[in-house]
Amino acid sequence: MEISKNKKILEEIMELGISESDTLEYKEYFFENGKLNALDQKQLTTLLKEICAFANTNGGKLVIGIMEDDNHNPANFSDVGVDETTFETWEQSLRNKIATTIIPSIYGIDLQLISINDEVNCVIIDVPKSILKPHAFNTGTKDEFYIRNGNICSPMRYNDLRNSFNSLEFKQEKIKRFVEERLAFILDGVLDESLANDSSLVLHIIPEWSLDESNFLDLKSVQYNQNFCVISPPDNSGYPTYNADGLIKIYGYESRRRVMSYIQVFTDARVESVEIRLLNDYEDGIIYNWNKIEEILTKKIYQYFQGLSSLKITGSYYFTVTLLNVRGKRVRQSDWNDYSEPLIHNIVRTPILKYTDGEPFEKTVFPILTSLAYSFGLSRSYFYNNDNSPIPEKFEFMNKLKEK
Numbered sequence: 001m002e003i004s005k006n007k008k009i010l011e012e013i014m015e016l017g018i019s020e021s022d023t024l025e026y027k028e029y030f031f032e033n034g035k036l037n038a039l040d041q042k043q044l045t046t047l048l049k050e051i052c053a054f055a056n057t058n059g060g061k062l063v064i065g066i067m068e069d070d071n072h073n074p075a076n077f078s079d080v081g082v083d084e085t086t087f088e089t090w091e092q093s094l095r096n097k098i099a100t101t102i103i104p105s106i107y108g109i110d111l112q113l114i115s116i117n118d119e120v121n122c123v124i125i126d127v128p129k130s131i132l133k134p135h136a137f138n139t140g141t142k143d144e145f146y147i148r149n150g151n152i153c154s155p156m157r158y159n160d161l162r163n164s165f166n167s168l169e170f171k172q173e174k175i176k177r178f179v180e181e182r183l184a185f186i187l188d189g190v191l192d193e194s195l196a197n198d199s200s201l202v203l204h205i206i207p208e209w210s211l212d213e214s215n216f217l218d219l220k221s222v223q224y225n226q227n228f229c230v231i232s233p234p235d236n237s238g239y240p241t242y243n244a245d246g247l248i249k250i251y252g253y254e255s256r257r258r259v260m261s262y263i264q265v266f267t268d269a270r271v272e273s274v275e276i277r278l279l280n281d282y283e284d285g286i287i288y289n290w291n292k293i294e295e296i297l298t299k300k301i302y303q304y305f306q307g308l309s310s311l312k313i314t315g316s317y318y319f320t321v322t323l324l325n326v327r328g329k330r331v332r333q334s335d336w337n338d339y340s341e342p343l344i345h346n347i348v349r350t351p352i353l354k355y356t357d358g359e360p361f362e363k364t365v366f367p368i369l370t371s372l373a374y375s376f377g378l379s380r381s382y383f384y385n386n387d388n389s390p391i392p393e394k395f396e397f398m399n400k401l402k403e404k
Contacts, residue, residue, distance in 0.1 A: 006112055006114055006124050007114050007115075007116075009061075009124075010063065010066075010077070010114060010116070010122060010124075013063070013066070013074050014066075014074055014076070014077070017073050017074060018074065019072065019073055019074075019151070020072065020151035021060075021150065021151055022057060022058060022060065022148045022149070022150055022151065023054075023058055023059065023060030023061065023148075024060055024061055024063070024151075025050055025054075025060065025061070025062045025063070025151065025153075026063050026066040026068055026074060027043075027046075027047065027050075027062065027063070027064045027065075027066070028064075028065070028066065028067050028068070028078050029043055029047070029064050029065075029080060030078070030079065030080060030081045031080055031081040031082050031090060032081055033081070033086070034081055034082045034083060034085070034086025034087070034089070034090050035086075035089075035090070035093075036090055036093035036094055036097065037093070038081075044097070045137075046153075047062075047064075048097065048098065048101055048102065048137055049137050049144075049146050049153055050062055050146075050153050051098060051102065051106070051109070051125065051127050052102050052106075052135050052136070052137045052145075052146050053146035053147050053148045053153040053154075054127035054148060055102075055106045055127050055128070055129070055130040055133060055135050056130065056133045056134050056135055056145065056146060056147045056148075056156065056164065057129070057147050057148040058129050058148070059126075059127050059128045059129035059130075060126075060127060060148070061124055061125070061126055061127075062124070062125040062127065063122060063123075063124055063125075064080050064122060064123040064124075064125070065077055065078050065079065065080045065114075065116075065120070065121065065122030065123060066078065066122070072151075077116045077120050077122060078120070079119060079120045079121055080121055080122060080123050082113060082121060082123060083113075083121055084113065087113040087123075091111050094111065095109070095111075101137060101138050102135050102136070102137055102138070103135065103136050103138060103143070104132050104135060105132075105356070106127065106128075106130055106132075106135055107128075107130075107132075107208070107314055107315040107316060107356065108128040108314035108315055109125065109126065109127055109128070110125075110126040111123065111124070111125050111126075112124045112126075128314070129212070132208065132315075133164050134156065134160075134161060134164035134165065145160075145161055147160055171211045174211060175206050175211075175318050175352060176352070178204070178206060178270065179204050179206075179320060179322075179352070182202075182204065182272055183202065183322060183324065183347075186200060186202060186274065186324060187324060187325075191259060191262070192252075192257060192258055192259040194257040194258075194259070194276070195259065195274075195276065197325060198257070198276055198279070198280050198325060199276070199279035199280055199287065199323070199324065199325045199326045199329055200274050200275065200276045200279060200323070200324045200325065201231070201274065201275040201276075201278075201279055201293070201297070201321065201322075201323055202272065202273075202274050202321065202322045202323075202324060203231070203271075203272070203273045203274070203297070203300070203301065203304075203319065203320075203321050204270070204271070204272055204319060204320050204321075204322075205270065205271040205273075205301075205304055205305075205308070205317050205318070205319045206270050206317070206318045206319070207269050207270070207308055207313045207315060207316070207317050207318075208315040208316050208317070208318070209268075209269055209313045209314060209315050210266070210268035210269045210270050210313075213268075215268055215269070216267055216268065217246075217265075217266075217267055217268060217269045217311065217313070219242070219246055219247040219265060219267065221311055222247055222265050222307075222311070223240050223247060224237075225307055225310075225311075227303050227304065227306055227307025227310065228249065228263055228265060228271075228304065228307050229249070229263070229300075229303075230249060230250075230251045230261040230262060230263050230273065230275075231261055231263075231273050231274075231275040231296060231297065231300050232251075232261050232275055232277060232278055232296055233251065233261075234296055234299065234300070236251050236261075237249055238250050238251045238261070238262060238263060239251070243264075245264060245266050245267070246264065246265050246266040246267045247264070247265045248262055248263070248264045248265075249262060249263050250262045257276065259276060260276050260277035260281075261273075261274065261275050261276060261277060262274050269308060269311070269313045271304055271308070273300065273304070275293075275297075278293055278296075279323075279326070279329070282332070283332075285328065285329060285330060286329070286330055286331070286332055286339065287326075287329050287330070287331045287332065288332065289332045289333075289334070290331045290332065290333055290372075290373075290376055290378070290382075291333075291334060291382045294369060294372070294373075294381065294382055294383065295382070295394075297321070298365060298369065298383060298394075299397050299401075301319065301365060302361055302365075302397070302398055302401060303401055305317055305355060305357070305361075306401055309357055315356070316354050316355060316356040317354070317355050317356075318352055318353065318354050319352070319353055319354075319355065319368075320349070320350055320351065320352040320353065320368070321350045321368055321372065322347065322348065322349050322350070323347065323348040323372075323375070324346075324347055325346060325347075326343045326345070326346060326347075326348060327342075327343055327344065327345060327346040328342045328343065329342065329343050330342050330343070331343075331376040331377075333376060333377070333378060340376045340377040340378075341377055343375065343376075345375075348372070348375045350367070350368040350371045350372060351367050351368065351371065353365070353367060353368060361395070361398060362383075362390035362395050363390075365383075366381070366384065366388065366390075369381035369383055369384070370384070370388075382394070383395070
């Protein structure tokens with residue numbers, strides 16, 4: 001559907017003579033034998049600078065395969081030299097080039113091959129407005145920053161750079177503030193009074209996508225999505241209810257507490273998943289086997305990432321785990337009735353980490369699992385060897401989740 005939509009856009013460009021703008025750029029490039037490196041180096045550099053400029057401004061479409069007349073209006077289509085048999089390799093080469101020359105990385109770029117007729121193919125590069133801007137193009141010796149001014153790719157001025165860096169700092173502060181506000185919400189017992197005093201494990205995931213206040217997630221796509229189940233029981237979806245924040249799924253309702261586990265998905269795709277039962281209902285003053293909680297938690301983190309990705313929530317995800325009301329609690333460290341010393345802190349925090357799809361999840365999650373293990377008197381997480389290398393069989397669940 002997206003390809004046919006883009007083909008229609010190309011037809012309209014030609015029929016209506018739509019000129020270039022701050023969100024639209026045309027290039028007449030030819031890649032001999034469908035190879036990216038066949039392009040003249042100057043043209044390739046220009047292409048990468050244009051991508052960088054789009055990301056630093058409002059995003060846009062870069063169309064390769066349009067000739068312009070003397071007045072810079074679209075005149076005709078021109079073949080790009082890439083076809084269905086070479087496009088995948090060409091696309092991967094361009095993505096590798098973008099990843100190695102533009103910093104920080106730009107996420108969410110979409111590339112599509114559009115067949116105009118039997119002899120002519122065009123390529124559309126959709127570049128999103130980046131939350132991580134400013135992005136720099138690295139020449140090999142220095143970093144250069146570009147922005148779109150009308151249909152021109154121009155170097156960023158001092159004020160443009162300063163505003164972009166201030167915006168990035170604001171977004172980082174926004175992540176921290178969200179986590180703090182939600183922890184206060186839980187400790188105040190707003191959702192359920194028992195949460196004010198009972199121990200709880202709280203997982204927060206904040207997609208970069210959610211930091212753009214104009215983004216909105218249709219939560220009907222989440223209501224029956226099995227990737228968004230409560231932490232425990234692991235395969236229990238929870239009872240779904242819409243609320244002012246978005247959609248909450250609750251597992252609970254017993255004589256002692258009505259909330260034993262829940263997941264709240266916000267309208268901007270942020271995720272808050274809280275587990276109470278395993279931290280309170282095992283033995284008095286004892287948290288359930290940490291090796292089993294750790295296994296459930298690790299799988300859930302990855303599963304939520306997969307769920308967000310399936311909803312086209314592109315970019316990276318910031319995530320952190322917090323333990324609340326745990327002072328004096330002991331943790332069962334193994335199946336052999338080994339117990340930790342009582343925890344001395346009422347709140348245990350882990351770092352706020354960043355995960356990007358395609359990066360090694362085993363490496364990304366290591367600081368969170370290890371810092372929690374340290375808190376419980378363990379020298380390492382159950383997911384890693386003594387040399388901190390991941391235990392392959394512990395992460396086999398990743399392949400199973402991808403297969404689904």
